[in-house]
Structures are given as C-alpha cells and as structure tokens.
Amino acid sequence: MYRACGDFSESYRNDMRLIRTRWQWAALILLAVGLLLYPQVAGGAWTRFATVTGITIVAVIGLQILVGLSGQVSVGQSAFMGVGGYFAAIAAARLGVPFPLPILAGAVGATLFGMLFGLPAARIKGFYLALTTLAAQFIFEFSIVRLPAGWFGASAGIAMPTPVIFGTPINTPEGFYYMVLPFVVAACFAGVFILRSRLGRAFVAVRDNDLAAEVTGINVTYYKVVSFGIASFFAGTAGALLAYENRFVHFEQFTLFESIWFLGMLIVGGMGSILGAVLGAIALRLVQELLMIGGPVLVGYLPGARYDIAFPLVNVVLGTTIILFLIYQPRGLAHIYRKGERFFRLWPFPH
Amino acid sequence: MHDVVAFADRPGAGSAAELLSVANIEVRYQGTILVLKNVSLHVAPGEIVALLGSNGAGKSTTLKAISSLIQSEEGRVTEGAIRFDGMNIENDDPVRTVRRGVVQVMEGRRALEHMSVEQNLLVASAATRMNKAAIRRSIEEVYALFPVLAEFRNRQSGYLSGGQQQMMVIGRALMTRPKLLLLDEPSLGLSPLLVSTIFEAIARINREIGTAILVVEQNARVALKHAHRGYVLENGRIVMEGTRAELLNNEDLKEFYLGIGASGSAKTYRDIKHYRRRRRWLG
Amino acid sequence: MTLEIVLRVLYTGVTTGAIYAAVAVGFNVIYRSGRVFNIAQGEMVMIATFMMVALMGAGFSPWTALVLSGIGMALVGLAVERLVLRRLVGQPEMALFMATLGVLLVMNGLGHILIGAEPQIFPELFGRDRWRIAGVNVRESVLVGTALIVALIAGLAWFFNATRTGLLMTAVAESHQTARSLGVNVRASIAVSWAVSGVISTVAAAVFMGGRMVSGDVASIAFVALPVVLLAGLETIGGVLIGGIIVGVGQAAAARWLDPLTEGGASLIFPFALMLVLLMIRPQGLFGWKHVERI
Numbered sequence: 024m025y026r027a028c029g030d031f032s033e034s035y036r037n038d039m040r041l042i043r044t045r046w047q048w049a050a051l052i053l054l055a056v057g058l059l060l061y062p063q064v065a066g067g068a069w070t071r072f073a074t075v076t077g078i079t080i081v082a083v084i085g086l087q088i089l090v091g092l093s094g095q096v097s098v099g100q101s102a103f104m105g106v107g108g109y110f111a112a113i114a115a116a117r118l119g120v121p122f123p124l125p126i127l128a129g130a131v132g133a134t135l136f137g138m139l140f141g142l143p144a145a146r147i148k149g150f151y152l153a154l155t156t157l158a159a160q161f162i163f164e165f166s167i168v169r170l171p172a173g174w175f176g177a178s179a180g181i182a183m184p185t186p187v188i189f190g191t192p193i194n195t196p197e198g199f200y201y202m203v204l205p206f207v208v209a210a211c212f213a214g215v216f217i218l219r220s221r222l223g224r225a226f227v228a229v230r231d232n233d234l235a236a237e238v239t240g241i242n243v244t245y246y247k248v249v250s251f252g253i254a255s256f257f258a259g260t261a262g263a264l265l266a267y268e269n270r271f272v273h274f275e276q277f278t279l280f281e282s283i284w285f286l287g288m289l290i291v292g293g294m295g296s297i298l299g300a301v302l303g304a305i306a307l308r309l310v311q312e313l314l315m316i317g318g319p320v321l322v323g324y325l326p327g328a329r330y331d332i333a334f335p336l337v338n339v340v341l342g343t344t345i346i347l348f349l350i351y352q353p354r355g356l357a358h359i360y361r362k363g364e365r366f367f368r369l370w371p372f373p374h
Numbered sequence: 375m376h377d378v379v380a381f382a383d384r385p386g387a388g389s390a391a392e393l394l395s396v397a398n399i400e401v402r403y404q405g406t407i408l409v410l411k412n413v414s415l416h417v418a419p420g421e422i423v424a425l426l427g428s429n430g431a432g433k434s435t436t437l438k439a440i441s442s443l444i445q446s447e448e449g450r451v452t453e454g455a456i457r458f459d460g461m462n463i464e465n466d467d468p469v470r471t472v473r474r475g476v477v478q479v480m481e482g483r484r485a486l487e488h489m490s491v492e493q494n495l496l497v498a499s500a501a502t503r504m505n506k507a508a509i510r511r512s513i514e515e516v517y518a519l520f521p522v523l524a525e526f527r528n529r530q531s532g533y534l535s536g537g538q539q540q541m542m543v544i545g546r547a548l549m550t551r552p553k554l555l556l557l558d559e560p561s562l563g564l565s566p567l568l569v570s571t572i573f574e575a576i577a578r579i580n581r582e583i584g585t586a587i588l589v590v591e592q593n594a595r596v597a598l599k600h601a602h603r604g605y606v607l608e609n610g611r612i613v614m615e616g617t618r619a620e621l622l623n624n625e626d627l628k629e630f631y632l633g634i635g636a637s638g639s640a641k642t643y644r645d646i647k648h649y650r651r652r653r654r655w656l657g
Numbered sequence: 658m659t660l661e662i663v664l665r666v667l668y669t670g671v672t673t674g675a676i677y678a679a680v681a682v683g684f685n686v687i688y689r690s691g692r693v694f695n696i697a698q699g700e701m702v703m704i705a706t707f708m709m710v711a712l713m714g715a716g717f718s719p720w721t722a723l724v725l726s727g728i729g730m731a732l733v734g735l736a737v738e739r740l741v742l743r744r745l746v747g748q749p750e751m752a753l754f755m756a757t758l759g760v761l762l763v764m765n766g767l768g769h770i771l772i773g774a775e776p777q778i779f780p781e782l783f784g785r786d787r788w789r790i791a792g793v794n795v796r797e798s799v800l801v802g803t804a805l806i807v808a809l810i811a812g813l814a815w816f817f818n819a820t821r822t823g824l825l826m827t828a829v830a831e832s833h834q835t836a837r838s839l840g841v842n843v844r845a846s847i848a849v850s851w852a853v854s855g856v857i858s859t860v861a862a863a864v865f866m867g868g869r870m871v872s873g874d875v876a877s878i879a880f881v882a883l884p885v886v887l888l889a890g891l892e893t894i895g896g897v898l899i900g901g902i903i904v905g906v907g908q909a910a911a912a913r914w915l916d917p918l919t920e921g922g923a924s925l926i927f928p929f930a931l932m933l934v935l936l937m938i939r940p941q942g943l944f945g946w947k948h949v950e951r952i
Contacts, residue, residue: 096751098758151940151942153694154883154886154887157883158929158932161880161926162926162929168922169925280762283761283762287758287762334766334769336766337766338765338766339767339770341759342759342760342761342762342763342765342766343759345755345758346741346760346763349755349759350744350745353752441838443834448747468837469840469841472838472839472840477839478838479838480834480838484832484838486828486835488831488946489824489827493824497824497825499821500821500825500841502840546839547839550839
C-alpha cells in the first residue's frame with residue numbers, strides 16, 4: 024500500500040489501520056455522502072442500474088476471493104448466485120420468513136452448494152476444476168427446469184414478496200438502492216479483512232504454490248473448500264438481493280454468460296484486489312448499460328441488422344475488452360488507479 | 375589464470391580454430407536481473423570442455439544463452455556476442471540454433487515421458503530434414519552407443535530408470551546431428567558407477583563421432599577426467615580457466631572443487647582467506 | 658422386445674456419443690499443443706454451421722460448402738491463435754483460459770449479429786434414407802456421419818502416434834521447452850493445432866446439425882461434450898471415442914429408464930454426475946496423462 028510521507032506505524036494495530044491520514048478520512052466521508060445522495064440525483068433508471076451494479080459487486084468480490092486470492096478458477100459463480108436466489112425465494116415466498124432472514128438462507132444455501140463443488144478440489148486441479156464448476160452451472164439449470172414445478176417453480180420461476188423493513192414496504196428503485204447499499208459496503212469491508220487475515224494469507228499460499236503450501240503445513244484441501252464456501256456465500260447474498268430487486272427468481276437470471284462476465288470484471292478490474300473487483304464490476308456494468316441503451320440506436324444505422332442486436336453486441340464488446348486487458352493491461356484498472364494516485368500525490372512537483 | 379582483456383583485442387578471436395566462441399556476454403532475465411557478466415569462453419572442434427562452478431554460478435544460464443533457450447524464460451543476451459561456425463547466434467531462434475548444429479541436453483533428464491524411447495529419438499530428427507533411411511541409421515547408431523536403449527525401445531520413457539533416461543536424452547540430442555553438444559549436469563542424481571558410464575559414453579561420442587562437447591558439471595573430478603580444458607564460473611563470471619592438467623594441479627580448485635587440501639586434508643584459515651581474496655579480485 | 662429397447666439405446670448412445678467425441682477431440686487437439694483449454698470450441702462449431710449455411714444459401718453444393726467451410730474454419734482457428742493466444746505466450750494457463758472465455762463472448766456475439774434470423778433446417782448431408790433394422794429406426798445420414806467421425810478420430814490418432822509431424826506435435830504436448838531444445842518449432846505446432854481444430858469443428862457441425870434447426874444454440878453442444886473431454890482426459894485423441902460412447906450410451910440409458918421418473922432431468926445431469934465421480938477417482942481422466950509432481 025502506498026503511504027504518505029511522515030506516516031509511520033509504531034504498533035501492529037497502527038500498521039493494520041486502513042485509514043491513515045486526514046485526507047483519507049475526507050475522501051471516505053465524501054464517498055459516503057455521495058453514495059447516500061446518489062438516488063436523489065440519478066433518477067429511477069440509473070438508481071436501478073446502481074442497485075444491480077452493487078449486487079454484482081457483492082458477487083464479484085466473492086469471486087475475487089476464490090480466483091484472485093486462492094487461484095481457483097470458477098465459471099460457476101452465477102450458478103451459486105442462482106442457488107442463493109432460489110433459497111431466499113423459497114424461504115420468503117413459501118415459508119413466509121420475514122425480510123432480512125431469507126438473504127441469510129440464500130447465502131447459507133449457496134455456501135453449502137459451493138462447498139460441494141469445492142470438494143473435488145481435493146483431487147482435481149487447474150482446468151479440470153474450472154470445468155467441474157461449469158458442471159455446477161448445468162446441474163443448477165437442469166435441476167430447476169426439469170424437476171417438478173412444485174419444487175423450484177420450473178420454467179415459471181418463483182415470485183418474491185415485497186421486503187418490509189420496520190413496517191415500511193420497499194418497492195421503489197430508491198428503496199432497493201438503500202436496501203442493497205449496506206450489503207455492498209459490508210461485502211467490501213469483509214473482502215478487505217479476509218485479504219489481510221490469516222485466512223487470506225493461506226489462500227495466497229495455496230494460489231502461489233499449493234504443493235509448497237501443503238508441505239508448510241497448510242491444509243490445502245481445507246482452504247480450497249473454504250474459499251469456495253466464502254465465494255458462494257457472497258454469491259448467495261447477491262442472488263438473494265437480486266431476487267428481491269427483480270421481485271422474482273428465474274434460472275435465466277443466472278446464466279453462464281453472467282459467470283463469464285464476472286470473470287471479465289476481475290480481469291478488467293485487476294486480480295487479487297477488492298478495489299479491482301469493485302472497479303471491474305462498475306466498468307463492465309456501465310459498458311453493458313450503455314450498449315443496451317445505444318444498441319437499438321445503432322441498429323437504425325446498420326442496414327439489415329435485427330433489433331435484438333444489443334445482447335450479442337454486449338458480448339462482442341466485453342469479450343474484446345477482456346482480451347485487450349489480458350494482453351495490454353493484465354493488472355487491470357486497480358493498477359491504473361494506483362499509478363494515477365501515485366502520480367497525483369506528487370503532482371505538480373514530481374521531484 | 376584468466377586475464378581480463380577485452381575479447382576483441384585478443385588475437386585469433388573468432389578464428390576458424392574455434393567452433394564456438396562466447397565473447398564478453400552479459401545475460402539478463404526480464405531485462406533487469408543480471409545473471410552473467412563478461413563471460414567469455416571458447417570451444418574448438420573435437421574438444422571436450424568442462425564448465426565448473428557452484429550452485430547459482432550461472433553455468434546453466436551460459437548453456438541456455440548459447441542454445442537461445444533462455445528466451446522462453448524471458449532471458450536475453452544483452453551484451454557481447456556468441457559465434458558458432460563463424461555466425462552470430464546470440465538471441466537467435468532456438469530452432470534455428472539446433473539446425474546450425476548446437477543442441478542442448480537440459481538439466482534433469484527431460485524425457486518426453488508419455489512417448490516410447492524410439493519416439494523420443496524420432497522427435498529429435500525433426501530439425502535435420504533427414505530421409506527415413508538416414509533416420510533409421512541414426513537410431514541404430516544411438517542404440518549401438520547405448521545398447522540398453524535398444525532393449526527398451528518400445529517402453530514408455532517415463533518408466534525408465536534415471537540412468538537410462540540420461541542415456542536416452544543424450545542419444546536423443548545426437549539425433550539432431552550436432553557439431554556441438556551442450557550437456558547440463560549429466561551426473562545429476564545418478565550413482566557414481568552410472569556417472570562414470572555416462573561420461574565414458576560422452577568421451578566415446580567425442581572420440582568416435584568427433585562431436586565437440588561443452589559440459590556443465592558439479593562433479594569436477596569426473597568432468598576433468600574426460601575434459602580437455604575447463605572453466606570455473608562463479609557469481610556470473612569466469613574466475614579460472616586452463617587445460618585439464620593446469621586445473622587439476624591448481625591449489626584452489628583442488629581445495630574447493632576436488633576436496634583435496636593443499637596440505638593433506640587440513641584446511642587452514644589462511645588458505646580460505648587467500649582464496650576469498652582472489653575471488654574478490656576476479657569476481 | 659427388451660432386446661429391441663437395448664438396441665435402440667445403443668444406437669442412440671453410440672451416434673450421439675460420436676458427436677460428443679468429435680467436439681471433444683477439437684478441445685484436445687488444441688490443449689495438447691498449446692496447453693490452452695479452448696472454451697470457445699462450441700462457438701467454433703456454431704460459426705462452422707453458419708458458414709456452411711451461408712455457402713449453401715449462396716448456391717454451393719453441400720459438399721463444396723463443407724470443404725470450403727473446413728478451409729474457412731482452419732483460417733478462423735489460425736486467426737484466433739495469431740491475434741489472441743500468441744500474444745499471451747508465457748502467461749499462466751489461467752490467463753490463457755480467460756482469454757478463450759473472451760473469444761467465446763466475441764464469437765458468440767458476432768455469430769448472433771451476422772447471421773440472419775430466418776428459421777431454417779440444416780440439410781442432411783450424408784444421405785436421406787431411413788431404415789428399420791432389428792426394430793431400430795436408423796437414419797442414413799446419422800450412420801454415415803458417425804462413420805465419418807470414427808474415421809476422422811482414428812486418422813487423428815494415427816497422425817499423432819505414427820507420423821513424423823504428429824510425433825513432433827505430441828512432443829510439444831509433453832513439454833514446450835524440451836521440444837524446442839530438440840529443434841521442434843513449437844509455435845508452428847500450436848498454429849497447426851488450431852487450424853486442425855477448426856476443420857474438426859466443421860465436421861462435427863455437419864454431422865450434428867443434419868436435420869436440425871439452425872440457431873446460435875448449437876454452441877452449447879460443447880458444454881454437453883465437456884464431460885466426455887474430462888472423462889477421457891485432455892491429452893488423449895483416440896480415447897475420446899471411448900469416452901464419447903460411455904457418455905452417449907449412459908445418457909441414452911438414463912433417458913430410457915430414469916427420465917420417466919424425473920421428468921427428463923436424469924439424462925441431462927447424468928454426464929456431469931459421471932464426470933464428477935470419475936474425476937474424484939481418476940483426476941487425469943481415463944486416458945489423460947498423469948504428471949508426476951516433484952516437490
């Protein structure tokens with residue numbers, strides 16, 4: 024971490040502090056105020072966009088812990104999110120559990136499902152493991168669609184009840200925004216704390232050389248399964264939030280493409296940092312949103328093009344972005360941000 | 375001892391008498407990590423040259439610089455020249471280097487584990503553009519040199535013993551019809567008896583086929599038994615060079631590489647200090 | 658009567674298994690040389706399908722369209738290798754895998770944008786006869802297509818084990834550095850493998866698509882074939898046939914006897930479940946290479 028001149032640590036506690044200078048406090052307060060005021064300025068559509076982006080951030084931070092920190096590639100994050108959504112929906116709609124608890128149910132359900140798919144990590148490595156997480160996606164989809172409709176609603180989905188907080192029903196974009204915001208903030212802090220904890224260091228050891236980690240006395244299988252569990256906990260939370268926000272769950276909200284986009288967000292944002300996960304999620308969601316708005320306009324200028332061009336266009340642009348980042352900026356936006364920060368710290372007197 | 379004279383000033387630099395000449399090369403990994411500095415050495419046709427040195431001295435890097443295999447480890451020769459047969463080959467395409475007649479046997483017996491012994495040998499004929507009959511003849515030559523390989527020709531090479539694998543990879547390198555064979559620690563992890571078998575085979579290759587050999591070794595005793603000349607590399611620099619007789623009689627080398635003390639087996643502090651001083655001057 | 662059912666299950670299983678094997682071998686050819694798991698393999702099949710449809714629409718005979726598409730797909734494969742993967746040489750396997758995810762998105766999007774929406778049926782290229790043999794309804798195109806795939810895979814297996822170029826490519830599969838040290842042109846091997854994989858995906862598309870509706874959903878065949886890849890092992894060539902038949906027959910059997918009980922879910926989940934169980938027992942797959950790790 025980059026530190027200001029004259030900022031010394033005199034104790035361990037001091038060294039672990041996240042916020043060190045008055046300027047950082049100022050920036051944090053400014054950010055908090057900005058986030059709180061955002062819906063008042065943005066209007067309905069962009070508030071919804073921010074809510075969905077926030078939910079994405081929660082899922083992507085989970086994936087960052089699995090991929091960026093523990094080095095286990097997963098293309099199943101969207102499926103884990105879906106499991107969370109369905110668990111929450113069953114708890115809320117079928118069992119009538121009151122508001123915040125279905126989210127916990129979703130998170131825990133996804134964690135169990137995720138750990139199940141982390142178990143093969145005991146024996147399988149690399150691609151093989153990544154591809155078994157792909158199996159998670161298919162098992163999720165097929166189970167929803169093919170099992171009796173009484174179980175998971177099959178292809179009809181399950182409707183979510185309106186969440187009620189302290190007697191106030193939440194049914195406006197602003198309401199959902201304020202409902203999701205605390206979860207996003209909590210996810211960011213949880214991510215940072217995991218990164219700096221003993222657990223985080225074990226993950227990194229497993230990522231960098233699992234054989235060496237094993238002989239150092241780290242129980243590699245345990246940590247791999249735990250990292251799957253943590254990633255799925257985040258995914259499950261995100262899935263449950265999305266279920267509330269969308270007011271229903273349906274398996275088509277949780278496709279393989281979403282999983283790939285999540286990985287793309289990590290690449291664009293930067294592997295191994297929470298900041299990277301946040302920046303990547305915001306950047307790619309923004310690109311997606313702009314294309315969804317701009318796509319139909321673009322179609323007007325393309326002779327013979329069809330009107331459902333927006334979705335494939337998103338894929339082309341995101342795919343190209345992922346490839347370009349891998350080739351030219353493999354450390355992602357977080358690296359660019361830090362370089363900028365360093366530049367402006369010294370600017371305008373670089374010497 | 376090695377005199378510090380720029381290579382270009384030395385008479386006979388790059389002359390026809392030298393098959394390989396490495397002139398003042400500097401090697402860096404990833405553009406920053408300096409591994410070799412001012413390393414110069416030469417190999418004449420038909421010669422066996424030993425390159426000695428401790429771990430991390432830069433022996434393997436020297437070989438990989440010659441064969442250009444450092445490229446796949448993001449290494450480059452950043453200064454100096456490597457000439458082979460009158461051509462500059464530093465930072466060349468490794469495949470072209472093999473075609474020119476320089477082949478490296480890498481450290482640690484890199485068998486193509488899932489292929490049979492014979493398939494291993496066949497792969498190495500790729501660079502030569504030989505016809506089928508010529509390939510067949512080459513294979514039989516390798517089998518004549520290492521009869522044990524003929525016996526196991528159809529066995530999956532991953533299941534050979536360490537010694538057999540070492541023979542196979544040397545034989546495999548010969549399939550490229552090299553003028554210069556670069557061997558990286560052929561004795562690694564082998565029993566003393568096998569080590570001498572391998573080195574006798576190396577000497578035979580040199581005698582019978584006339585292949586020049588540059589061999590990197592930790593086991594200085596065995597290497598100097600067969601080599602005509604030798605170099606000692608430390609901390610990325612050549613600190614000593616000489617003929618076999620010169621090296622075998624050198625007090626420091628005896629002390630530190632052959633393990634024979636100058637005064638019997640007693641190693642005195644003064645000897646070490648004297649050696650350290652020399653290392654400092656030259657290194 | 659029961660024999661008839663068993664025969665029917667075998668016929669369905671073997672013919673679908675062959676298609677899985679054809680797709681799977683496309684993954685393996687690339688993986689062996691470049692150590693890249695090309696997750697966009699299904700999109701290659703999709704592009705091949707669209708290419709054939711476009712060429713046939715332009716008035717070419719089906720066979721000419723097949724050959725031209727084969728050439729076209731070889732070029733597509735080369736382009737992906739040249740534009741994306743060659744620029745990532747030396748990066749960890751994970752980065753290469755992510756890059757192919759990017760390729761998947763691009764190809765999938767382009768395929769959907771460029772191809773017309775009119776629904777049409779892909780012609781049966783390999784004959785239109787229907788027979789009834791021992792109580793099983795047999796289609797000529799399926800039989801010929803299956804034979805073609807078996808021949809293709811057998812040919813590839815022979816190529817990699819017996820021909821000189823094939824041996825060189827197998828050496829590349831073992832170790833890039835060792836192959837390079839012996840004068841094998843690793844880059845050329847990788848490029849060739851992408852071209853070959855392009856051709857394979859064309860054949861797979863031609864056999865699989867016969868009599869089906871043309872749509873972008875073709876790409877998902879790769880994910881259905883994935884269990885075959887992992888079951889057989891990533892380095893094997895001939896082994897995918899056996900893996901394909903195991904999965905195909907198992908799936909057909911599940912469809913016949915288990916699906917009535919589960920509303921059709923069992924046959925879809927079966928390949929993935931089988932794959933997971935087998936990988937726990939044998940992580941490198943049935944015929945994949947086991948790499949000994951030294952500490």
